[in-house]
Structure formats: structure tokens, C-alpha cells
Amino acid sequence: MKLECTIDSKSLTLHVSSTKPLSLMLIEDVGVKSMLSHCRGKACGNCIVLVNDVAVLSCIVPAFRLKDAKIRTFETFQRTRLCRDIERAYRATGNKPCPDCYPSKTLLIESILTELMSSTRSREEGTVDEKAIMQELSLNTCPCMDATELLAITIQAFEYRRRRRGTN
């Protein structure tokens, strides 16, 4: 099928099979370097990208659901201010994911921050449900980091995001 979409701010027309998974399209047809694995829908959590600003597992999104979609991979996300909040949290806590899962874990944390910022209570009071965040973080199966380390990074990044939104 002929698929028109925007990937990392570039308008593209791709000729792909209608059922091709987005993760494979990004690897084979677009050459996205931050996309390293295709787990064939086994939910390894290492292929997260943003489709129309919503985080998805790209291995379970078929090409036919991407008509006119705006896809953002880690390659453009890392240049945004949103990513800086998370990178600051990596530095502040002295921990960061391994190169294999760095893009996915960062986008996973971003999706959690988006959820938290959309909740009025969390945004205004800075309260978070640690158990729920731990469950969200377990979506990525790379064992390079301890769950509590990732939780600390997420809470720290949330604090930076709240402060930044508060000053805007």
C-alpha cells in the first residue's frame, strides 16, 4: 500500500505491505538508528515511539493504521525540551539506561510524565502513585536498571517538568 505519513518531521510516502509493523518500517524503510529491535509483538517494551504524540509499542501498530500519522522517534524527541527534563533526572540521580534501551525507557518515562501532567491532582500537588508508576515502568523488560532507580528518575523528572510548567 502507499502510505503517507510524517516521520520525525519529514513528510514521507512509503510503499509497504499494509500489515507491516511500524517498528519494522522504521528499521527497514526509514533507517531509524534508535530503533534496535523488533520483538514481533512480544511486548519487550523496546520499540516505543510517539504516534500523534501518544506513546505506542511500534511492534503492534500495523501500517494501515498510520495513514497521515505524525510519528516521532527518539531521534527527534531527544532534541526537545521535554527530553531535557528526563536527561537532567538521569544526571541528578547518577543513573541512566543502557544504550540498547535508552531511547525506549526515555520515551516510556515521557509517556508517564504526560499522564501525570494531565492529572490535575498530580500536577498541582506533586503527588504520584509509586506503585502505578512501577507497573508502567515494567513495560520495558531490559534488566539494565533496578525498578527503584527508574522510579527515582521518573519522580525527579516529574519534579523538573512541574517546575518548568509552573514558570512558563
Place this chain on the structure above:
Amino acid sequence: MEPTRSPMIHQPRTLNELSLLFQRIEKPLLWAGGTYLMSKSEYYPSPSNRQIIDLAEIEELKRINRTDRYIDIGSMVNASSLLSAGKLILPSILKSALGSIIGHITRRQITIGGSVCEPESRVAFSTALSVLDAQAEIRQWEEGRFTATWIPVNRLYDKDGSLLLRNTAFVLTKIRLGLEWGDFQRFVLIDNPIRKPDTAILVAFQATRNQTALTKVRFSASFPKKAFYISPELENQLSLLSFPVHPDRVNSISYEMVHDLTNRHESITEFQAERTRRVFESFLHELNIQTLS
């Protein structure tokens, strides 16, 4: 290398358009959330060129409707929107089942209809829905038209947990839940059924406490790719108990349950059976505590 075959995709907007497609296409592949279909090893590239009907555009399948007597949940409602839209109207057991799916990213993609029709029962809905006596509206394609019937969710599967209708042309359009729920509801999921199907168990229990007795007892356990366990005999046996039950009796009932379970489903590992026994036992102990307090 790009495979030469690219399945044709149809995106109907109404159930009428869907029925027109069923007239034209032989054995179409219905696409709900896609999480199960895309996790199959032969998914891509696939030699099959079955035409696909994507149900995502049919608004009628995305509605949640509550009346005085029941809640209807459209089959294309995803777990995330059901969880957020239904916090006030859903039974706690269904909320636990929805919450057990790892991450809002996955919850946004999994649809209730897709997970009920998924042939390996890896997702928790069916287990929870079966103890809630939920009914599924099934529209079967027979002799050139759809015929709608309501089927209890626990009758959609054989004892191995496989979908009985898998070789039939049908669409699941909605799930109906009555509003009379038991006051004791528990749902337990251990291990991720997608990542660890060999050790995962899903257990649901519902009952209404009536002084020292239980009424409307429902118990269901699922083992991904292996079994879907319900036992009216066990439920009757529990209804006859007078609480509190002596711990030795709790122990013996739990072993009887496991004996029945493993007799009916040989593929269940000892580990899974023991896990199920302990979870089941914990429900009875909890009922004992609530009776005594």
C-alpha cells in the same frame, strides 16, 4: 525484501457497511486492537493474503451504555478508556482485571472484544467477565445475514480455553454486565500472561455474603494457552459452607479443587496448580476473617 502480497484493508464505518463486506469477502480477518494478531510468529511476512476488516472506525462498537439494569460495553472500547470512563460504574473485579494489563501504553491498544475473542486467553477480561455472568452479543453470519444471539462469556470457550466460535464467521459487538454484583470480589493475576504463559495464572472469585453463608458464588481460573476452568460443582459446594470454615476444611477444599482442575486439564503444571490452590485458599481465609470481624 518487501513481500509482494499486501492484504487489502477495509474500514467500514457502520455495522451495515460491515454486513455488506461480509457478503463480498470470504473469510475476512477481523482486526480489533491487533495486539494478539501481531504477536503471532507467522504474522509478518505472512503468506496468507486474507482480506482484513478493520473495526476501528465503527462508532457503534465504541460506546459504553448504562441503563438501570445493565451496562453494555462496545467491543472496540479499549481497556484504558473503559478504566477511566468506568471507575464509578464498573465492578471492582473488572477494574482489577483492566488494571492488571501492564502499562497504559498497552491498555490503550487492547480492546475488550479483541481480548475476549483472542484464542489463547492471555488477557484477564474473560476470566473476570465469566464470574460476573457477563453476556456477549454475537452476530453470526449465516445465510447471507447477521443473526444476533447473546451467549454467556464462560460458554465462549472450550475446557482448554480455545474460542468455540473460532471457525465461524461472526462479530462480537458488545458485552453486557448485569448490575447485581457480589460484595466479595477478588481478581488475582500472577506473572505476565503474554511474556510468561507457562507460569501465569488468572483467578477470579465473586460471591455475595449472606450472614454465614455465600450465595451467587462464581469461581474461574485461566491458564494462557492451556485451560479455562469453571466448576459449577465447586461453586455449589462453596454455597453450602457455613462460615467461618475450619482451616483444615479450607485446606481440604482447596486440594479437592486442584484435584478436579488437574484431572480436567493435564497440561497445567504443578507449579500453576499450586499457585491456584494458594490463591483460592487465600480467598476462603479472607472470607473467614470477614465473617469473624
